[in-house]
Amino acid sequence: MLELAFPWALAALPLPLLVLWLAPPRRETVQAVRIPFFEATSAGLDKGEGAVVLPRTRAQMAFAWTLWALVLVTVAQPQWVGAPVERSEAARDVMLAVDISGSMHTRDFTAPDGTRGSRLDGVKSVLDGFIAGRRDDRIGLVVFGSAAYVLVPFTRDTAAARALLATLEPGMAGQNTMLGDAIGLSIRSFEASKVEARILILLSDGTDTGSRMAPAKAADIAAQNGVTIHTIAVGDPDASAEADKVDIATLEGIAQATGGSFNRAEDAAGLAAIYDQIDAAGAREGATTSWRPRTPLAALPAAAFVLLVLVAYAASLAVARHRRARRREATA
Structure with missing residues (x-):
């Protein structure tokens, strides 16, 4: 039977929503100079996205919630409780x-x-x-x-x-x-x-x-x-x-x-x-004492968290390389 040593840790699951509500992203409008011929004067410069806040896709949101859930499950200390043992x-x-x-x-x-x-x-x-x-x-x-x-x-x-x-x-x-x-x-x-x-x-x-x-x-x-x-x-x-x-x-x-x-x-x-x-x-x-052996399983969600982060990091590197390659082809 699966049990959580600290099930109260799962109560923190909606915490990110509370943070977004109480501390929304900082938005500020500043003056800027628009240069129509920027492409001609910025030879060799790597143009970024500037201050544009990119929208988050559903996949990204699902991935972030999955990581947060794995953190909470790890903190909750899942464990497998075996059959009662008497001595x-x-x-x-x-x-x-x-x-x-x-x-x-x-x-x-x-x-x-x-x-x-x-x-x-x-x-x-x-x-x-x-x-x-x-x-x-x-x-x-x-x-x-x-x-x-x-x-x-x-x-x-x-x-x-x-x-x-x-x-x-x-x-x-x-x-x-x-x-x-x-x-x-x-x-x-x-x-x-x-x-x-x-x-x-x-x-x-x-x-x-x-x-x-x-x-x-x-x-x-x-x-x-x-x-x-x-x-x-x-x-x-x-x-x-x-x-x-x-x-x-x-x-x-x-x-x-x-x-x-x-x-x-x-x-x-x-x-x-x-x-x-x-x-x-x-x-x-x-006198008879009884207990149920407990096998800790917290390492499994922790390992899943690390694995997902590594996969996401590798995927982001691959996407960045692909974008740079396309830009070089476009400027060539």
Whole structure:
């Protein structure tokens, strides 16, 4: 749709008529000497039109009005207004802290089709759908094993987050489980967040093995910074191997200290249901801003003005040459 940024500029269109009415051309009669034999005494002189005011043709008037209209259109700043574009602000910042320690390769996670797979593969398949469903949230991803790392800073680029999630393998970050360090790193990621709703979803299948910051202390700091932690136990608390056991008490304490929830996930369907509960409990709609892109078009009438002036100037030069040539032929 075409719009004018300053449509009031077109009100000046009749201004030349007002000028002609209030300030008509100056006309003055003066005495002069008429010389009948001027042609004989003016050899070599270029005779002009004198003070004769030549009449303006309709074409000349139309050309002048066209130039004046182009000037006003340029001042009015025409612009093409595109279709509305909407952008929603982030409603929440959701950080996913995923345990990728060596024990996550244990094949005791039940897929929707009933087959058994590794714990990490099951978590990744459900997380992929959870991330894909983020519309009004920013998503982040922290992975931890013997150390914690930020794999995906807060972003609304869910495609990139899903692509990086797919690359995870058990043991990539070491064999141990640093729960406290993962929480601490997540808290640091929230420091630059300007969103009030800050959620950390912590998935682990093991017991903290020597974090620099104890999980309970990290949970207290998270609560002070307005971060709600939902913990999900993926492992078996009764596993025979000590490394495969999940510390239920610690995960429950972390969730309770921050006002979050603790859940156990033994299969994909249960894990998906947990995500739905967490999502529904803190669901918010982000503020939506709308605008229409505007493309300025003032350069077009300005260019047309310049082009017409150049064409008129070239035409006037051609007419002047033609007249001079005819005069030379007449005097020859």
